Structure formats: C-alpha cells, structure tokens
Amino acid sequence: MFWILIIILVGLAVYIWSLYNQFVTIKTRIRASIQEIGNQLKRQADLIPNLVSSVKGYMKHEKAIFDELTEARKAVMKVIETEDAQKLINAGSRLQSALAPIRAVFESTPQLQAAGPTAKLMDELRDTADKVMYSRRTLIDLSADYNIKVVTFPSNLVARLFGFKLEVGLKMPEGGEELEVKEEETKTPKVEL
Amino acid sequence: MINVYEQVDRNKRRSTIIMVLFVVFIAAFAWVLSRALGYGPGMVGVAFIFAGIFSFSSYWWGDKIILTISGARPADKRKDFNFFTVAENLSMAAQIPMPKLYVIDDSAPNAFATGRDPNHAVVCATTGLLAKLDRTELEGVVAHELSHVQNYDIRLMSVVTILVGMVTLLADWFLRGMRFGGRDRDKKEGNIGVILFLVGIILALLSPLIAQLIQLAVSRRREFLADASAVMLTRYPKGLARALEKISKDREVLEAANKATAHLYIINPFKGQKFTGIFSNLFNTHPPVEERIKALWEME
Numbered sequence: 001m002f003w004i005l006i007i008i009l010v011g012l013a014v015y016i017w018s019l020y021n022q023f024v025t026i027k028t029r030i031r032a033s034i035q036e037i038g039n040q041l042k043r044q045a046d047l048i049p050n051l052v053s054s055v056k057g058y059m060k061h062e063k064a065i066f067d068e069l070t071e072a073r074k075a076v077m078k079v080i081e082t083e084d085a086q087k088l089i090n091a092g093s094r095l096q097s098a099l100a101p102i103r104a105v106f107e108s109t110p111q112l113q114a115a116g117p118t119a120k121l122m123d124e125l126r127d128t129a130d131k132v133m134y135s136r137r138t139l140i141d142l143s144a145d146y147n148i149k150v151v152t153f154p155s156n157l158v159a160r161l162f163g164f165k166l167e168v169g170l171k172m173p174e175g176g177e178e179l180e181v182k183e184e185e186t187k188t189p190k191v192e193l
Numbered sequence: 194m195i196n197v198y199e200q201v202d203r204n205k206r207r208s209t210i211i212m213v214l215f216v217v218f219i220a221a222f223a224w225v226l227s228r229a230l231g232y233g234p235g236m237v238g239v240a241f242i243f244a245g246i247f248s249f250s251s252y253w254w255g256d257k258i259i260l261t262i263s264g265a266r267p268a269d270k271r272k273d274f275n276f277f278t279v280a281e282n283l284s285m286a287a288q289i290p291m292p293k294l295y296v297i298d299d300s301a302p303n304a305f306a307t308g309r310d311p312n313h314a315v316v317c318a319t320t321g322l323l324a325k326l327d328r329t330e331l332e333g334v335v336a337h338e339l340s341h342v343q344n345y346d347i348r349l350m351s352v353v354t355i356l357v358g359m360v361t362l363l364a365d366w367f368l369r370g371m372r373f374g375g376r377d378r379d380k381k382e383g384n385i386g387v388i389l390f391l392v393g394i395i396l397a398l399l400s401p402l403i404a405q406l407i408q409l410a411v412s413r414r415r416e417f418l419a420d421a422s423a424v425m426l427t428r429y430p431k432g433l434a435r436a437l438e439k440i441s442k443d444r445e446v447l448e449a450a451n452k453a454t455a456h457l458y459i460i461n462p463f464k465g466q467k468f469t470g471i472f473s474n475l476f477n478t479h480p481p482v483e484e485r486i487k488a489l490w491e492m493e
Contacts, residue, residue: 036285039220062493123274123275127274127278130279130282131278131281131282131285134286138286138288161245
C-alpha cells in the first residue's frame with residue numbers, strides 16, 4: 001500500500017515536472033521568435049538608407065514617399081528595444097506599406113533592376129519580410145499551443161501552481177492587407193540584361 | 194490516412210529492413226556463386242563482411258555518396274541567395290535545423306533531399322531550378338524537400354538509392370557488358386567472363402524482387418504527403434503547383450541523375466525519355482505530375 005502511494009506520488013511529480021518544462025520551453029521559444037521579428041525589422045530599417053539613396057534619382061518628385069519611409073523607419077527603431085510583439089508588428093507593417101511605392105518604381109524601372117545593388121537590396125528586403133512573416137506565424141502557433149495548455153485540464157492546474165498566464169494574442173493591423181498574397185507579388189521581377 | 198509520426202516510424206523501420214535484407218541478399222548470392230563455381234564457403238564470409246560494411250556506410254555516408262555521384266557543390270549564400278534564404282526561412286517555420294544546401298550544375302530544373310535524419314540532412318537543387326523558378330515557386334520546392342526531411346523519407350530513400358540502386362546498376366552494367374563485345378573478353382579472361390555472365394543472369398532473375406523493394410520505398414503516397422506538408426509550411430499551394438508545372442514542362446534531361454538516384458528527385462528526371470533495358474518499366478517511381486498539380490489546386 002505504502003509503495004503504491006510512493007509510485008503515484010513520483011508519477012505525479014514527474015508529470016508536473018515535465019509540464020513545467022514544457023511551459024518554460026514554449027515561453028522561451030515565444031520570446032525567441034519575438035526577438036527574431038525585432039532583428040529582422042532592424043535589418044530592414046538598416047537597409048532603408050541605402051535603398052533610398054539608390055532609387056532617389058528615379059523618384060525626384062515624390063518627397064512624401066521618402067518622408068513616410070523615414071518616419072516608418074524611425075518608428076521601427078523606436079519599438080525594437082521594447083520587445084513588445086504587437087508594437088513590433090505594427091511598426092513593421094507600416095514600414096512594409098511605406099516600401100510599397102518603392103517596390104512599384106523598382107518593378108517599372110528596368111535600369112534599376114539591371115543595376116546590381118538595388119536588386120540585391122530588394123532581394124534582402126523580400127527575405128527579411130519573409131522572415132518576419134514566418135516568425136510571426138511561429139509566434140502565433142506557439143502562443144496558441146501555450147494558451148491551450150494554460151486553460152485545459154489538467155495542465156491548467158500546473159499552470160496555476162507556477163503562475164503561468166495566458167499569452168496575449170496578436171492583433172493583425174487593420175485591413176490585414178499584407179496577409180493576403182497578391183499574384184503579382186509572388187513573382188520575382190524579370191531582369192532584362 | 195496515416196499521420197506524420199506513423200510515417201516517421203514506418204520509414205525508420207523500412208530503412209532497417211532494407212539494410213538487413215541487403216546483407217542477407219548478398220550473402221545468399223555469394224553462396225549460390227560459390228556453390229556453382231566450386232569455391233569454399235569462405236567467399237560467403239567475405240561477402241557477408243563486405244555487405245555489412247556497405248550497408249553501414251549507406252546509412253552513415255549515404256548523403257555524401259549520393260552528392261558525389263550527382264556531382265554537387267555546396268551552395269553559397271551570396272551566389273544562391275534565394276535558395277539559401279528560402280531554406281533558412283522554411284526550416285525555421287518547420288522547426289528543424291537548417292539542412293546543408295548543395296547545387297548541381299545542370300540546366301534541367303530538379304531537386305532532391307537526402308541524409309539520415311533532420312540533424313544530418315541535405316537539400317540539393319540544380320542551377321536550372323534556381324534560375325528558372327521565382328522565389329515563391331522555389332519556396333514550394335524547398336518546402337516539399339523539407340517535408341521529406343521531416344518525415345525521414347530521406348533516410349529510407351538514401352538507403353534504397355545506395356543498396357538497391359547499386360544492385361540495379363550492377364545488373365544493368367553486367368547485362369550491357371554481355372551484349373557488347375562479350376566475346377572478346379571471354380577469350381582473354383575466360384573464367385571471369387563466365388562469372389560475369391552468371392552474375393548478370395542471376396541479377397536479372399532477381400529483378401522483380403528489386404522492383405518490389407523500390408516500390409516499397411517510393412510509394413506514390415509519399416510524394417502526395419510531401420506536397421501536402423509543403424503547403425502546410427508555405428500556406429501557398431499555387432507556388433508549388435506552378436513550380437511542378439514549370440519543372441515538368443521543361444524538356445531538358447538531367448544528366449546528373451541515373452537509375453539509382455532517379456526516385457530521389459521531386460519530379461522524375463527522365464521525363465518523357467524512354468528507358469532502354471530490362472528494368473525500364475520498373476521505374477515508374479513518381480505519381481503523374483498532373484495529379485499532383487490538380488491536388489494542389491484543390492487545396493486553395
């Protein structure tokens with residue numbers, strides 16, 4: 001009888017232990033993906049000045065576009081330190097929409113596409129944007145897993161024991177425009193040499 | 194429908210079965226030969242050891258052997274920017290370590306994955322693929338290959354390539370040797386010619402078994418499953434669908450592929466080309482591309 005009790009207690013302890021580890025692991029990975037979003041946004045922001053100087057010659061009369069780009073870049077730089085996923089994503093999507101007119105000019109200007117540096121910058125920007133997208137998705141998936149564990153029985157008991165709370169979900173910026181992939185966006189611009 | 198974990202278990206089990214079968218097969222083969230030629234049983238022991246070593250290396254160095262016979266070079270982040278970054282992003286999304294990337298200099302677009310587990314995986318693409326597909330299509334292809342990595346398809350397919358493929362290539366080679374100029378060699382080498390002839394005949398007789406093994410490894414479902422998991426990663430079925438269309442419409446033939454490695458590729462590298470020789474009808478390793486593309490469009 002005594003031994004059965006011991007076995008049950010040990011089993012329980014192992015169960016609680018493994019759940020605790022799961023909670024901590026998911027939390028660490030959530031943090032890592034937020035940091036990844038921050039890193040990539042920082043890279044984007046760092047690429048902007050070069051991009052601006054390389055396309056400026058082709059967009060002489062469009063000061064408003066560059067102003068907005070500079071503002072969006074500043075906004076990104078400001079929130080990077082905060083590690084607040086929601087703020088990061090909002091700032092990131094503002095930067096994305098500020099970049100849209102530049103992309104349009106790039107796609108309609110063969111000289112720009114032929115010049116290596118700008119094409120390289122556009123490639124880099126596409127890659128950082130992809131990385132932000134995938135990190136955001138990882139973040140959302142992980143948070144969902146985590147939250148399910150926090151609220152469902154019996155893991156919710158362990159969560160309460162160690163004070164794990166629901167992770168706030170992400171709200172997508174209004175319109176959610178960047179969530180939909182447009183057909184032409186998925187095609188890499190042709191480079192005529 | 195089986196889930197991913199069952200698929201992983203099944204692949205691991207089948208890899209082991211094939212490795213054991215290979216050793217048994219070679220030992221039995223040696224026994225038959227030694228009986229036929231009047232040698233002692235020592236030959237069986239030697240064959241057993243060799244087959245064991247071979248089987249072991251197919252597991253351990255299968256990826257390297259395959260890369261070497263395909264003539265691949267390591268990918269470079271600057272030169273193969275899209276390939277590199279797409280693989281980086283998708284392995285992050287799939288939550289597996291980034292595989293090593295290789296490139297084959299061949300203008301026919303195609304790709305394959307190899308390795309023994311997600312920690313020792315390789316994804317290989319041809320320069321033709323990298324040049325002809327845009328980034329979105331490339332994402333589809335790389336996601337398909339990463340699904341093979343995640344499902345442990347790579348382990349089974351590498352072991353099959355090295356072991357079963359080797360037997361196939363040998364049989365092919367022996368039979369061809371018999372057909373062309375067999376006479377001359379017979380005169381010079383006498384006994385060897387007879388042995389080669391015997392080996393060829395026995396291997397030819399065994400071809401249904403070999404075919405069975407290949408079918409075991411490359412079921413049509415495997416490709417459909419990898420397509421479906423690829424879409425889970427990219428959430429954009431059109432990308433892979435467009436890529437498959439482009440690859441299958443391309444008329445160039447991949448020179449780097451041979452009968453042993455053909456089943457590894459995302460699309461059968463021999464395409465419309467008819468096989469010559471005795472094993473030709475056994476290599477219907479891929480489901481028709483049209484069916485795969487249709488399935489992808491239906492996911493929209």
